Amino acid sequence: MAACFVRVTCVLLALPIRWGLRAHLPLHTCSYASSSPIHISTCYSSWTETLEGVCYFYKKAIYNRIDPSVPCQKRLQMQCSENESLTEVAMRYMHMDSSPIFFVDMSVLAKQIKRWKQNLPTVQPLYAMKANFDAKICQTLVKHDVGMEVASKLEMQKSLEMGVPKTKILFGAPMKEESHLVYAKENGVMRCVADSKCELNKIAKLHPESEVFMRIAVDDREARCRFSSKFGLFREEWPLFLQHAKERWVNLCGVSFHVGSGGSSPLAFFDAISLARDAFDAAEEYGFQFKNLDIGGGFSDDSKDISSFEDVATAINVALENLFSNKDNVQFYAEPGRFFVSSSHTYAVSVIGKRDLLPMHHINSHEIEKTGLENSTASAGDDAEVAVWINDGLYGCFNCCVFDHAEAQPVDYVLAEPNHRHLRTKVFGPTCDSIDVVISCATMPCLEQNDIILFQNMGAYTRSSSSRFNGYGYYRVVYLNSD
Numbered sequence: 001m002a003a004c005f006v007r008v009t010c011v012l013l014a015l016p017i018r019w020g021l022r023a024h025l026p027l028h029t030c031s032y033a034s035s036s037p038i039h040i041s042t043c044y045s046s047w048t049e050t051l052e053g054v055c056y057f058y059k060k061a062i063y064n065r066i067d068p069s070v071p072c073q074k075r076l077q078m079q080c081s082e083n084e085s086l087t088e089v090a091m092r093y094m095h096m097d098s099s100p101i102f103f104v105d106m107s108v109l110a111k112q113i114k115r116w117k118q119n120l121p122t123v124q125p126l127y128a129m130k131a132n133f134d135a136k137i138c139q140t141l142v143k144h145d146v147g148m149e150v151a152s153k154l155e156m157q158k159s160l161e162m163g164v165p166k167t168k169i170l171f172g173a174p175m176k177e178e179s180h181l182v183y184a185k186e187n188g189v190m191r192c193v194a195d196s197k198c199e200l201n202k203i204a205k206l207h208p209e210s211e212v213f214m215r216i217a218v219d220d221r222e223a224r225c226r227f228s229s230k231f232g233l234f235r236e237e238w239p240l241f242l243q244h245a246k247e248r249w250v251n252l253c254g255v256s257f258h259v260g261s262g263g264s265s266p267l268a269f270f271d272a273i274s275l276a277r278d279a280f281d282a283a284e285e286y287g288f289q290f291k292n293l294d295i296g297g298g299f300s301d302d303s304k305d306i307s308s309f310e311d312v313a314t315a316i317n318v319a320l321e322n323l324f325s326n327k328d329n330v331q332f333y334a335e336p337g338r339f340f341v342s343s344s345h346t347y348a349v350s351v352i353g354k355r356d357l358l359p360m361h362h363i364n365s366h367e368i369e370k371t372g373l374e375n376s377t378a379s380a381g382d383d384a385e386v387a388v389w390i391n392d393g394l395y396g397c398f399n400c401c402v403f404d405h406a407e408a409q410p411v412d413y414v415l416a417e418p419n420h421r422h423l424r425t426k427v428f429g430p431t432c433d434s435i436d437v438v439i440s441c442a443t444m445p446c447l448e449q450n451d452i453i454l455f456q457n458m459g460a461y462t463r464s465s466s467s468r469f470n471g472y473g474y475y476r477v478v479y480l481n482s483d
């Protein structure tokens with residue numbers, strides 16, 4: 001508790017200092033987050049399958065045209081100078097081609113893998129691929145012995161193609177399409193999840209040999225994204241479920257839960273593990289000897305959450321040690337998604353236009369733009385003086401502002417003309433829809449067309465759930481190593 005308090009205090013104290021310092025930096029050369037440079041050891045560029053047209057890459061100060069017929073995802077060794085800040089790299093890349101770029105820092109991913117292994121050594125992580133299915137990220141996780149939690153046939157297929165051992169793939173969706181379950185059976189994926197009699201019937205019919213986790217509903221009130229209204233069995237429902245599983249000869253093998261995604265506390269995990277213990281005991285009364293506990297996702301990515309991953313891990317370890325003794329031989333699993341990927345991505349987008357805002361623009365705007373405003377820091381009366389349009393929005397990778405209850409966090413800017421003016425700015429996405437508001441009002445430097453904004457912590461639930469509405473939503477991906 002004391003450690004937790006110290007951490008919270010440090011974060012609160014550090015934030016204004018960091019932003020205060022940044023306000024004094026010359027913005028056209030401003031640095032990324034702090035003044036320390038990002039060291040780029042190797043930098044690759046890849047293009048997503050869907051990115052069309054001509055791409056450019058930087059090599060020895062020359063922009064070379066890449067033949068569009070070159071297979072996508074082809075990796076190119078880049079020449080990047082050491083000690084370049086990420087902002088400077090963004091400036092170079094977007095000078096010739098203003099389309100958005102994700103900068104993926106692979107050393108952040110490596111750091112998160114290490115943190116997991118240090119803090120939760122007895123819990124086998126199964127990465128929730130839905131958070132971000134970037135092949136390079138998934139392959140790196142697999143190389144480090146991380147398994148996969150998959151939600152569908154396609155995700156299962158991708159995991160199998162990557163060589164994930166079948167024993168480390170969990171089909172984690174509690175309600176599955178029949179054909180997906182058949183695919184699991186045909187491909188030897190033996191582990192899945194259920195929380196209804198309907199699903200038990202499906203499993204008994206189509207994949208009777210599979211080992212099934214009973215998903216229980218836990219208290220997820222603290223989480224930004226809650227799941228208990230859709231998934232999980234409440235305690236009152238356990239007896240009927242267990243009885244049905246017994247009658248249909250379903251091979252129940254353990255318990256899974258999810259405390260909700262984003263913002264979950266040590267206590268939420270502790271209470272959920274206690275409830276899982278009760279489920280183990282209840283199952284025993286129906287003749288099931290559970291040997292697996294899956295503690296789900298919901299692990300902090302540190303950027304927004306008050307409890308650190310280390311605090312959460314401490315609570316989990318205490319609960320597991322005290323409630324599941326060694327002699328029970330229970331295997332522990334988890335399904336982290338955002339923890340691994342969120343902070344690995346910085347997203348650079350271009351300003352494609354701007355206009356001044358007059359009082360008449362604000363009439364009804366809060367009503368019209370409801371979806372965007374819901375998650376915004378702005379309140380009524382907090383009206384912007386100027387609006388800028390950027391080349392991705394809520395229908396693209398900023399869909400996290402809607403579905404993931406995220407707030408877009410600008411971390412740096414590249415300005416063609418240095419200036420020290422700050423304006424209350426509204427940031428629109430590029431599409432025809434008026435709800436496409438990425439930020440409804442925030443103080444920003446005075447932005448002009450072709451300036452660049454960098455957003456941090458854009459790795460989770462961004463790329464994986466983005467659409468191509470209005471022909472936007474295309475981006476480039478640059479992998480780098482800041483260590």
Ligand SMILES: Cc1ncc(COP(=O)(O)O)c(C=O)c1O
Pocket residue numbers: 128130131149172173258260261262296297298299335336337338339
């Ligand atoms: C079944 C399941 N497992 C794991 C996750 C990953 O959660 P998180 O990204 O919070 O770790 C999710 C997120 O939606 C999920 O639905």
